[in-house]
Amino acid sequence: MTKHDVLTEEEMSTFSMNQRILRLIEYYRHKMNLDKSQMNILDWGCGRGRTVAWLRRHGYSAFGIDIDSEPVNNCKDLFRQRGYDPEAILSLLENGKETKFPDNYFHFSFSNGVFEHIQDLEAVAENLKRLTAPGGVGVHFFPAHKHFVEIHLRLPFVHWLPKNILCKVYIFLFVLFGKGPKWKELQAKSPLQKTNGYYDYIIHKTYYRSYRTIETIFEQNNFKVAFVPLHEYGLEKHPLLDKLVRFKSLRPFLNWCMNNFGQVGLIITREAN
Numbered sequence: 001m002t003k004h005d006v007l008t009e010e011e012m013s014t015f016s017m018n019q020r021i022l023r024l025i026e027y028y029r030h031k032m033n034l035d036k037s038q039m040n041i042l043d044w045g046c047g048r049g050r051t052v053a054w055l056r057r058h059g060y061s062a063f064g065i066d067i068d069s070e071p072v073n074n075c076k077d078l079f080r081q082r083g084y085d086p087e088a089i090l091s092l093l094e095n096g097k098e099t100k101f102p103d104n105y106f107h108f109s110f111s112n113g114v115f116e117h118i119q120d121l122e123a124v125a126e127n128l129k130r131l132t133a134p135g136g137v138g139v140h141f142f143p144a145h146k147h148f149v150e151i152h153l154r155l156p157f158v159h160w161l162p163k164n165i166l167c168k169v170y171i172f173l174f175v176l177f178g179k180g181p182k183w184k185e186l187q188a189k190s191p192l193q194k195t196n197g198y199y200d201y202i203i204h205k206t207y208y209r210s211y212r213t214i215e216t217i218f219e220q221n222n223f224k225v226a227f228v229p230l231h232e233y234g235l236e237k238h239p240l241l242d243k244l245v246r247f248k249s250l251r252p253f254l255n256w257c258m259n260n261f262g263q264v265g266l267i268i269t270r271e272a273n
């Protein structure tokens with residue numbers, strides 16, 4: 001399913017909430033001593049609102065924000081059928097920068113695979129600063145900037161390259177030798193047209209930044225920044241890494257590797273007043 005598809009009950013019947021995010025919601029909910037219905041949760045980059053719908057069905061006061069009206073419009077009917085008011089629950093970034101939700105409203109915000117698509121991260125940090133309640137928390141997962149494989153195109157190192165002709169030629173070589181991505185919408189196109197399509201995606205839809213840059217942006221907006229502990233990545237279950245995780249002295253190095261080459265799990269906390 002893509003952002004062009006209308007969200008249906010059939011699709012929701014097989015959808016399951018990201019368990020890591022749910023665990024973190026529950027962890028902070030207990031810490032904040034809130035009932036589910038009291039916990040205002042924000043899904044930043046909610047797309048077709050599946051997670052918001054799932055959370056609402058399970059009793060949480062969940063809301064969503066996105067910059068793209070198409071996926072958001074594609075879930076509004078389902079929200080109405082369930083008796084929710086989509087206009088109150090879902091918000092588009094107005095002027096690409098502002099949101100309609102009140103100040104200090106959210107106890108918890110999250111995103112999964114969104115930060116690498118955000119062009120203006122400073123504006124997002126400013127919004128989250130305004131929207132997060134004192135003592136509120138945000139947890140945001142996204143691929144590290146030096147991940148060996150760009151996860152959307154599934155091409156190695158393509159996002160390490162400068163966004164110029166070099167990157168385009170690099171993609172073209174993969175396409176030419178039949179090793180490029182296999183996006184359905186580009187299947188019937190020539191190698192050059194495919195290359196242009198994938199290159200456009202890298203240029204206009206991905207904005208990789210180092211975790212240090214992202215940390216600084218949130219610190220400048222008065223958030224305390226931390227990163228999720230290694231156990232949240234399930235490294236203990238990895239056949240090789242499980243042995244390394246047991247050495248306490250190696251953990252800072254493993255964290256550094258995750259933040260640069262794996263997945264970043266950013267925790268932003270607003271000080272309680």
Ligand SMILES: C[S@@+](CC[C@H](N)C(=O)[O-])C[C@H]1O[C@@H](n2cnc3c(N)ncnc32)[C@H](O)[C@@H]1O
Nearest residue numbers: 044045046047065066067068113114117118119
């Ligand atoms: C990979 S999709 C994830 C969608 C959804 N979270 C899900 O799991 O189905 C990334 C989403 O981030 C949204 N996005 C990109 N830039 C954004 C921004 N600055 N603010 C809010 N959403 C943004 C895109 O429109 C898209 O819906």
